[in-house]
Amino acid sequence: MKTIAIIDYGMSNLSSVLKAVEYVAPNDNVIVSSSLKEINNADKIIFPGQGAAKKCMSSINDKNLACVIKKNSIEKPFLGICMGMQVLMDYSDENNGTECLGIIKGKVRRFHKTKDGMKIPHMGWNRVKKKTDHPIWSGIDDNSYFYFVHSYLIEPENKASVIGETEYGEKFCSVIAKDNIVAIQGHPEKSSAIGLKFLKNFIEMS
Amino acid sequence: MPLTKRIIPCLDVDNGRVVKGTKFVDIKDAGDPVEVAKKYNDQGADEITFLDITASSSNRKTILDVVENVASQVFIPLTVGGGISSVSDIRTLLNSGADKITINTAAIKNPNLVSDASEAVGSQCIVVAIDAKRKKVSSSKESWEIYTHGGRNATGIDALKWAEEMEIRGAGELLVTSMDKDGTKEGFDLELMQEINARVNIPTIASGGVGTLEDMYRGIAVGNADAVLAASIFHFGTYTVHEVKEYLSKKGVNVRQVYE
Known part of the structure; x- marks a missing residue:
């Protein structure tokens, strides 16, 4: 039996992520x-997040x-999910500029509004x-x-780390991988059978 | 590629069970919420909305068990409405597994609730329901007035101005129901959808009046809705979500297809 720790830094409702992970990893x-010891002892880490970058970073x-x-x-x-992907980067433009964790080189910026009537957030x-x-x-x-539900997107420096791409007015990096890290902008815990498969694949990665 | 248009089955929940009926008449038990939600998920529903119609406030917490149970087994966005009047009600529902909540009467009683709630939990969780009914303002001109309590109480509030105010206050989406069309199977009030979509830049969900697949198509193609919500055509088995999407797809609408 492995231990999977979902990091709680007080910024988001974790019940959806918890329920989906329990569903794909019943054993x-x-x-x-949010305990350092429990996180250090876990076999795998899931790092979700919601809300604004500055508040997330100050909670962390x-x-x-x-x-x-x-x-x-x-x-x-x-595994980083949504805001848990964005704060892995060096810096976000959100909230007049926010220093992030700097684990992956690159920045976070708002969607370009490429045409009239384009709705932001990108939701759906x-x-x-x-x-x-x-x-x-x-x-x-x-x-x-x-x-997906987000208004900002990541721009990693290393384009080879982009393993998934999505288009909304422009093409952006929706899934990134670097060494042990995989991070996704969308919400696998809310993406029905495909999302559950994605989570299961993460659980089975070694 | 634009975002897909969403198809949202709506389930009325009474004392923890899904019920179906027309215009609150002939209400019948229609099953266990988890089973019904699973069925719609398998058909390719993009979200599911639960409307708690439990009359007794002492039984209101049964909806929390419903949300908890459904969210443990069905992994698409879940929206819950009915009887919500405070930020604390909203937090409780989100903690039980809801992704969004919908409010109507409470927003009219206290518009600050929309601002407070979007500040507290994020706009993306807050759907404001607008129940609107046509009203003659002159011999040649009509407007739409907001109603509350399931269409029973007129408020005197202009629906189009209200839609704009709700966006400014932080609503993440608008669920627009035509009280003139609801239950008629004549199709959505397309003019109402167009007028609202011309004024706001947040997603809108068309509701009330769907009878045919073409009605669904027109809500999107003519009414400019981002999503369509329907209850009876799904519950009575007239169409499956899959059939709706096949039809829309053939007509050139971008939808998420699910093949089992």
Whole structure:
């Protein structure tokens, strides 16, 4: 039995992520935690998030979680979801500029409004185009639909780390991989069978 | 590629069970919420909306169990409405597994609730329901007036101005129901949808009046809705969500297809 820790830094409702992970990993021990010790002892880490960048970063800093997040993202399989993807970058334009964790090189910026009537946030179901092979894509078709809710997107420096791309007015990186880290802008926990498969693939990664 | 248009089955829940009926008449038990939600998820529903119609406030917490149980087994966005009057009600529902909540009467009683709630939990969780009915303002001109309590109480509020105010206050989406069309199977009030969509830049969900697949198409293509919500055509088995999407797709609407 493995222990999967969902990092709780007080910024989001984690019940959806917890329920989906419990569903795909019925034999594992799934915990929601902000304890350094529990996170360090876990086999895999899930790092979700919602809300504004500045508040997320201040919650992470208030709980002294920045170091443990960095350490664990290097040492073991680590999945960032939504804001949990964005704050892995160096810097976000949100809230007049926010320093982020700097685990992946690059920045976060708002969608360009490329035409009139384009609604921001990007909210709803959109396709993810697979850019490279990766274990997280096992059994998931190219251009599968995921559920998204966000106004900002990531621009990683290393384009080779982009493993999934989505188009909304412009093409953006919707799934990234670097060493032990996989991160997704959409919400696999709300993306029906495809999203559950994505989570299951993460659980099975070693 | 634009976002897909969403198809949202709406379930009325009374004392923890799904019920179906027309215009609150002939209400019949229609099953266990988890089973019904699973069925719609399998058909390709993009979201599911639960409307709690439990009359007794002492039984209101049964909706929390429903949300908890459905959210443990059905992994698409879940929206819950009915009897919500405070930020604390909203937090409780979100913690039980809801992704969005919908409010109507409470927003009219206290418009600050929309601002407070979007500040507290994020705009993306707050859907404001607008129940609107046509009203003659002169011999040649009509407007729409907001109603509350399931269409029983007129408020004197202009629906188009209200839609604009709700966007400014932080509503993430508008669920627009035509009280003239609801239950008629004549199709959505397309003019109402167009007028609202011309004024706001947040997603709108058309509701009230769907009888045919073409009605669904027109809500999107003519009414400019981002999503369509329907109850009876799904519950009575007239169409499956899959059939709706096949039809829309053939007509050139971008939808998320699910093949089992």
